Amino acid sequence: xxxxxxxxxxxxxxxxxxxxxxxxxxxxxxxxxxxxxxxxxxxxxxxxxxxxxxxxxxxxxxxxxxxxxxxxxxxxxxxxxxxxxxxxxxxxxxxxxxxxxxxxxxxxxxxxxxxxxxxxxxxxxxxxxxxxxxxxxxxxxxxxxxxxxxxxxxxxxxxxxxxxxxxxxxxxxxxxxxxxxxxxxxxxxxxxxx
Numbered sequence: 219x220x221x222x223x224x225x226x227x228x229x230x231x232x233x234x235x236x237x238x239x240x241x242x243x244x245x246x247x248x249x250x251x252x253x254x255x256x257x258x259x260x261x262x263x264x265x266x267x268x269x270x271x272x273x274x275x276x277x278x279x280x281x282x283x284x285x286x287x288x289x290x291x292x293x294x295x296x297x298x299x300x301x302x303x304x305x306x307x308x309x310x311x312x313x314x315x316x317x318x319x320x321x322x323x324x325x326x327x328x329x330x331x332x333x334x335x336x337x338x339x340x341x342x343x344x345x346x347x348x349x350x351x352x353x354x355x356x357x358x359x360x361x362x363x364x365x366x367x368x369x370x371x372x373x374x375x376x377x378x379x380x381x382x383x384x385x386x387x388x389x390x391x392x393x394x395x396x397x398x399x400x401x402x403x404x405x406x407x408x409x410x411x412x
Contacts, residue, residue, distance in 0.1 A: 233271045235261040237282035244280065245328050249336045252276075277342035280333065287315075288350050291379075295357040304358055305406050308378045309399035313392070316382060330386070351375045362410055370409045377402055
């Protein structure tokens with residue numbers, strides 16, 4: 219794999235600067251109190267550059283890792299080690315994601331609260347979540363040799379992604395996540411053996 223060129227690195231740096239500036243401003247003043255011009259100014263880029271990187275608008279700035287997360291979900295299914303079930307692979311990915319967020323980002327709970335209390339962000343998150351669920355379900359179905367619209371594959375994708383929401387805020391989040399994925403793994407194994 220080749221190293222990205224200077225232009226690609228500059229684009230990535232601008233994109234990250236915009237996302238970071240947006241989240242910082244939103245956390246400080248609230249989502250509705252911040253305009254795109256302020257975000258562009260804080261990142262030292264033009265408004266046109268902001269919209270080149272985030273054509274879907276202000277909401278997309280909060281979910282700048284969206285495409286990477288979707289790719290990671292699909293990769294967890296397609297490139298899992300031999301002998302590891304799909305639910306086990308998803309459990310590991312979601313555990314790693316959650317661990318990174320909770321343990322390395324001191325403002326993670328503020329960030330979650332921002333999404334939960336802002337209608338535009340909640341709706342944007344819902345649309346992203348549905349797209350991720352559909353991509354994950356398609357990868358699961360393809361891996362299992364099932365039709366793309368297989369209800370068991372769709373259910374596994376849905377409940378795997380919902381598991382993180384179900385354990386959010388629990389003192390025993392890790393053991394709760396383990397219990398959920400044990401159930402999903404047992405059910406998936408039974409469903410694919412019939």
